[in-house]
Amino acid sequence: MLYKMGNVFENSKFEIEVNGLKVVVIEHTLRDQQIFRLVFDDNRAPLVITSARTWAGEVWTSIPQGRQKEAELFGKEISEHLKT
16 A cells, blocks of 8 residues: 655654544555554553455554554544545
8 A cells, every 4th residue: 555655854744633643654664565654642652553454445553553543543533634
């Protein structure tokens, strides 16, 4: 899955808001895989997520696995942000 990406020397950084929660999103590219590090304003642990295309469509997952529900929720918001 390709989205608009930051350049080689600078990662893209933007902010989204989900249900009143502000989240700083920092984009990274690792071996041609686009990943996103999420930093929350409610002091929960940062979250790293990535997306993939499957037969069921786009799916988001956390790295490491274990925070799947958060990955799906915030991943959808990131997708919407990157479409604009």
